[in-house]
Amino acid sequence: MASYSSTALKAELNERGWRMTPQRETILTTFQNLSEGMHLSAEELCELLKEKGENISLSTIYRNLKLMARMGILRELELAEGQKRYEINQPAPHHHHHLICVRCNKTVEFKNDSVLKVGAKMAEKSGYHLLDCQLLIHAVCPTCQRSITPV
Numbered sequence: 001m002a003s004y005s006s007t008a009l010k011a012e013l014n015e016r017g018w019r020m021t022p023q024r025e026t027i028l029t030t031f032q033n034l035s036e037g038m039h040l041s042a043e044e045l046c047e048l049l050k051e052k053g054e055n056i057s058l059s060t061i062y063r064n065l066k067l068m069a070r071m072g073i074l075r076e077l078e079l080a081e082g083q084k085r086y087e088i089n090q091p092a093p094h095h096h097h098h099l100i101c102v103r104c105n106k107t108v109e110f111k112n113d114s115v116l117k118v119g120a121k122m123a124e125k126s127g128y129h130l131l132d133c134q135l136l137i138h139a140v141c142p143t144c145q146r147s148i149t150p151v
Helices: 006-015 022-032 042-051 058-070 113-125 142-148
Strands: 074-080 083-088 097-101 107-110 136-139
Touching (some): 006 022, 022 058, 042 083, 074 136
Parallel strands (some): 097 136
Antiparallel strands (some): 074 083
């Protein structure tokens, strides 16, 4: 996994016969500048960009999020059922995983190097190039447990 700059993205896009558009650069820059732990849906990204005066259509955002996720630049996460969110794909040591409450969708990020090591080892053993390795744990948080446990 590599940390992507605009130059790296442009080079990889050119290699694949695509070009670096202003919209792609804006999307990448937006994700690079997000606070740690922030995950955006396509709709939230669209709204954030509108607030900044950027005029990028929702369909363009969807296409570019999918493209950047396939390239390994962004991580596509399904933190709650039916809700896809995205974040920048960070290389180790910033690589992290997610613990998600299935009732209230509270998400806790955690690090575990062994998950990444196992993923990298399996990819290498099979001749794959690792783009991302993520563990999503779906559980019920303590607050929601108290609300469903009889007194």
